Amino acid sequence: MNNLRIPNQRAILDRRKLVAQIAALGPDTGNAADVRPHVVEVLKVALEQGRAELERRLADKPSAGHEITGGYAFLVDQLVRVIHDHVTAQVYPAGNRSAGERLSIMAVGGYGRAEMAPHSDVDIAFITPTRKAPWCEQVIEAMLYLFWDLGLQVGHSSRSVDDTVRMAKEDLTIRTALLEGRYIWGDQQLYDEISRRFQSEVVHGSRQQFTTEKLAERDARHQRMGDSRYVVEPNVKDGKGGLRDLHTLYWIGKYTHGVKSAAELVDVGLFTRAEYRSFRRAERFMLAVRSHLHTITGRAEDRLTFDLQRQVAEAMNFADRPGKSAVERFMQFYFLQARRVGSLTGVFLAHIEDEFAAAKQRRGILAAFDPKPRDLQGYKVLAGRISAPSDDWFRQDPVRLVEIFQLAEEHALEIHPATMRQADRDSGLILKDVQEDERANALFLKLLTGRNNPESVLRWMNEAGVFGRFVPDFGKVNAQMQFDMYHHYTVDEHTIRAIGLLSRIERGELEDDHPRATREIHRVASRRAAYVAVLLHDIAKGRGGDHSELGAEVAHELCPRFGLDAGETALVSWLVKQHLLMSHTAFKRDLTDPATIENYVGEVQSMERLRQLAILTAVDIRAVGPGVWNSWKGQLLGELFDASQERLRLGHKRHGRAQKVTAKRDAVRASLGDKVAVLETHKAEFPDAYFIAEPEDIIALNIVQYDAARRLDHELSVHCEYYEARGATLVTVIAADHPGLFFRIAGGIHLAGANIIDARIHTTRSGFAVDNFLIQDPHGRPFREAAQLERIKRSIADALASRVELIPKLAARPLTHSRSKAFDVQPRVIIDNDASGRFTVIEVNARDRAALLNRLARALFEAGLMVHSAHITHYGERAVDVFYVTDLTNGKVTAPDKLQAIETALVECASDEWQEEMENA
Template sequence: MPLGVSTARGPFGYRRFGIEPRCAKALLGGSAEMRALHMAQFAPIFRIVSLPSIPRQRKIVDRRQLASAIARIVKEQGVSDGRQAIVAELRKALESGRKELMERLAKRPGAGHEHAHGQAFLIDQLIRLVHDHVVDDVYPAGNRSSGERIALLAVGGYGRGEMAPYSDVDLAFITPDKPTHWCEQVIEAILYYLWDLNLQVGHSTRSLKEASRMAKEDLTIRTALLEGRFLWGDQEVYDAASAQFWNEVVPGTEAVFVQEKLVERNARHKRMGDSRYVVEPNVKDGKGGLRDLQTLYWMGKYVHSVKSAAELVKKGLFTEREYRSFRRAEGFLLSVRAHLHTIAGRAEDRLTFDLQREVAARMNYADRPGKSAVERFMQFYFLQAKHVGHLTGVFLAHMEDQTAEKSRMADFIANMWPGKTRNVEGYVITDGRIAAPSNDWFEQDPVRLVEIFAVAEREGLEIHPGTTRMARRDAALITAEVRKDARANALFMDVLAGRNDPENVLRWMNEAGVFGRFVPDFGKVNAQMQFDMYHHYTVDEHTIRAIGLLSEIERGALKEDHPLASDILPKLINRRVLYVATLLHDIAKGRGGDHSVLGAGVAHKVCPRFGLDKKETELVAWLVRFHLLMSATAFKRDISDPKTITDFVAEVQSLERLRLLTVLTIVDIRAVGPGIWNSWKRQLLSDLFEAAQQRLRLGHKTHGRAQRVAEKKERVAEMLGDLDSLVTSLDDMFGDSYWIAESEEVIAINLPHYAAARAGRHSLSIHTEFVEALGATMVTVIGDDHPGLFFRIAGAIHLAGGNIIDARIHTNRVGKAVDNFIVQDPLGKPFSEAAQLMRLKKSIEDALANKIDMVPRLAKRPLKQVRAENFRVAANVVFDNDASNRFTVIEVNATDRPALLNRLTRALFEQSLLVNSAHISHYGERAVDTFYVTDLLGMKVDSAERLRKLERALLDAIEAGEAELAEAAQ
């Protein structure tokens, strides 16, 4: 047997293909004539299906014409001298073929399969031409030995015939035995030609024995050979390699292969964010991407020896409908990947914000009322990712049933231990999974489509994937009549406000298509993304995560992270109101208009259907309408200003509303994505809650100003310990406004610092300290007050890598400035290391001493978030003279930029305004900066003409900053 292939006997030998050992020997040995005869007989077994028919192939590449051109060059210039000319011809053909395929993609932007196969066809033809030229012209061998044979295999994605424009070209060179000198020369020459074409080539050279041995040892190699497609060269060597793979490598390893692929898949998902709803997904490797579909095919092919994904239907792993869903998702993802490569001009599989708009435009998505083209495109993308998740679930369930060989054993065990399988309300419970007892179970009573999820949540069970498949198939049975059914709505409420795991059960319900059918308004936000850098998940995923967080807090699992919410939840009277409000708070996104107002309308419509009474319905509608009120007040307003609390309480009106709104606000923020929630936000919300709670309990009988100041002084004295005398000794330096505005913690830091600066007669004193309770760093600057102090400090802090999130500006009775800044890094973390604190201090010193050229250096700093340059927020300035009794409140919305705060505060200084406090919020690419200001006489700014001038000055500052940033980037 010259090819060195074993003819193993037994059920996994050639007999598994219906080939007797004697035939196998004839197949791999004997004369060339006999081998050819037997190969012809058994070719259907060993062949890999060739690429599907490619329309107008010669428009992509005319192999015959190109072969003639190469032959002419060899004849006229010789092999060595003509090499560059041959490379030029091949390169020209490659560029021409790619251009033709790009034009076809532009005409048919969704033809993902056709484009992918066309790319593979183009590379196929070029490699075949290179092989023939090398073998016939470069290293011709008149009488090759049996060892001087090479089979070229396309492996990996190239082997499947699925290539994007700049995909790697993965090749395997297989030789009968250890490669001869001639084989090595030929392989090297082929590779050099391909590299000269600037192709990214992944390659391996192995003998038949090495290929078998390494495939057994390495999952990656085994997967690559599983996808192996005969490309060119010696057909017999390929056939032997294929037979060897299926005869020696695969048998007995099916279950291990499936397990290893699942471990590999889970690790890949974890690297990619472990959600199919991240807003910048990886089309190839992300959860719900192409690799997940390929993994299904690999497992099916390995276990069942199928030649195409279509054969998985015959094996019972997919229904016809599911296979169509498989093909549709695959075709769409292949199209998206092709457009990504084309736009980037290189291999690019990440659907980043900057590419999403272009891909959406190329795939002919258009704007619709309330939803942009890119949001519509991404919604369809996530729907396909969702389908991939469903296909994965049902596929794996059937793989488990078919490969674990447990059906008869399960019956045996069930008879021995009857408790293993039980019945709950007609459902079959086995191994922690709930299953429908018959194929027409849901058809008999469509309410069961909701009931099964309620039972699963109550009993702590998983839904059997086979039953999920049935639910997905029968979801259309949920009609208006079912939606109005009182029992169905009660069961849905059991899931939504479940005590065990409502998050996962709602996610299963969503992926089965039942959630969107039962609550059509939720179906409208299914897979809907928000095109910004603040929201990390689609609307439906964000909502389900928020419900999950609410459940976790209620179960006491997040006491350390959310002490306030953990304390509030047991005191609530209207528990289910909170769960319904969490479900509905973003339900009207994408409709155009204020989603809070529109969502309140949805609440009025659906709450009675859910079984809520009139009072509960009104409460849900209020929570949805004002679900952003608390965060806007805490993060954009000065909560030390009594008017802020008065206005907030006037809207909230009751302690129960305050409690509900507080918890809803917390889970809403936390569910936006990683890194959004931090200690500073927790502190602000807690302070607002406490102030509002006190006002609601005491009503108008709140303590007077003098009494509040006296109480705070007592608490600060206690905190200072041995330094408590500073409270009275410095009493003449600080007025009541300072004592009311600052917290006890801040004052306890300020007083010793001020006393030390006065004792040392320092004209400038800077103190930086990490305050754990705030989750931030406090920077205090004490010095002689002078105009422009704020904007210089703001610029210096940013140059040191900090973001100001809160600032309070004080001038005491002897003219000293005492300015407190709360600072975090761009990721929302505090500066806590000594080197970081020193860097902050040094930067402020240099800025106030005019040692640095502030504005140009700020413009050169990188954006706070990667790819933020792809977003533009329409600049907007809002004045509010009612939000405070003493100050004009200015709120500025703009695209977040490195020099923004510095420019805005400089503009305020140039307009002769004094800043009392500043509150800085960031929502991804959007900055919302709020300033409490007066004129130089301490009065509000209420002149219409002056407000117009001020608005123009602030807008000019924003535009100048963006222009300077663009210039610095060039």
């Protein structure tokens, strides 16, 4: 791809020396088979020494991507030449070869570009004049066997010139591979012939077709890889913004303009010199990352998984900084390069598109017609694109760098890539005077709260570098990843997606998933505050300290600048500070406990805050990544919203405890229909706390199951069914209550491959446990199939009958997330006696694993505590398990020594050391 000079080539492989070593092994003819093992050994030593030299160079110059990948291509080049000469001179010498017995060896694909990572495939095309060439076939076969003996992964083809040209016309992959063909050795005239015919017979007349097919191929690849350049485990080669996107630009440039190297893209006007330099920087960095991935793993690994990110960051000499770890700094730099690739792609393809359009117009019946752009506040608008009227447009008034994006959003226009290039070039004009300019801020706020598509336009603004310049605090989180398995995107991409979700909710497009947010967005006092809160909720990540607290301070500074009044500023600052409050309350607390609602309402204090926080919480969770939002989370947040709304509107709870129990029983009675007698039979056995804690539909199911279990005198009754309202599976276990029942049931459920997300534990006055569990599979989906439900029942029965040894079997199960060991998750226990009026609330944060809930529940049992409800939340590799407990006298746990002992026991059993001990037991 580029004529890169590899320094000190002979230190990698000295071909003359290697040829001499092979020649010394035996005479030219007569005993090639006897000599062959010795030849292979000499070649292996040369290959291993060459690789060792390149690994040393990579360690010394960890960012020298071009030099290292070029070095590996040089190493293979020399081996191919030596092997070819050995085979043609010593294995199959031919004194008088015919005109058809000629062979040319061509490197294709990445090898053709002279860009090879340590374990890249060696892609070779053997070219012959005709199909039937026995001597050529013998030579090719002998060479391939030597390649394979060396352990090289060879992708090869053997074709005549005619066949190669014909197949290139028919197959895009072959055409692309040949496009990067590079002569290595053999018959030079044969290589020249195929190069000439490829240009005249394949490329000529098919430039637009090739471009269209290549872009369609790129789009399909992006779709497979997640269609975002900001996924937190990117594929360096095939992911969006990765090496393959750079290759696509080069392929199209070479095919349409005949360039021989990327540098020539400047000469033909597809890149400016500055853009070419950034092209090379991005390519150099990504080639280096790919080389490190191959070196660390010892295989052709192109995905930057969490466990490898730390190692590559260390190998490339990234260091920790205050508030940001080395791996986060490395990944931020990676995403900045990926973003640069995206902006280069836009500029490049716009040029190609304009060239094709101009050529088509010159040939068409409208050749004399020159469409005139319309004027929009001084800008030119043509074919749905807005563009700057002159090269110095932004220099004349830098506020226009914000204005053009606002106009694009308001009028549903795209920005012409040439103008995007101008904006990128001139973004440095946005200094303090522009940041504080009243008109500029009014335009920005109008864009942010736009009614069409603020998400896409803000993303363009970000990729042009204007967003981060105008809002420097946003620039600090640009391309910043969060090193965990919960967040799927970088902070800036997550924020822009959340703004887009808010816009879609306001337009009513997500009503099925977010009915309350869709309703309440039209009731808030300030929609401007809603959008600004979403923009700023994660603005202070990566600074060290609590990003919510720090973000609230940023909001106090930025909101007045954007034009928000004092009331809106106070509201946004509060929302940023408390943006996790609603989700933490809904997912980690018992919503049937009156203290939960009282504490939450005490913090929220007003309907405006309640509405705004509910909307912010919904878009924040959903923008984390695909599948993070589900109906279970929606249900919990809805219950918290409804209970808080009632409390705020009335100033008190609508019903007292006795009234609630009566109302619940009446509702259950109505739902039971002809089975209503079972409620009258057994209602006295269930305490009031049961009727308050459980929803009426579950009570109806429990009562019917309880009645059947008692009539049939079953010692154990397990009922499982898909519970659509919660997006989970309901498992109800009825059995004679005894100490340790909960942790044994939990163990049985986990052994069946399920995760418990919520649990309520009840004991009837006659001594029976009625325990309700909501479960999902490890991917957050419910169990529905009959065989799955039967497996859960059987597993619970086996655990309660002690037919399985729970601890070793659970410890042997793999981690819920196989790569979670890449993260440092220190167990943390919080014990709170103020969160509930009746219970001590214990929260355990730890690495997620199959045995965790069972082990924690067992530790609580051994500590003499009774679990009344459990609430389990997962954040990627981290689990948060919350228990509402009492001591054996049904009172709170208050003794300091007892609390310390509980904390110590829970930390111990939540630690990685305990897991390792159990696995090795």
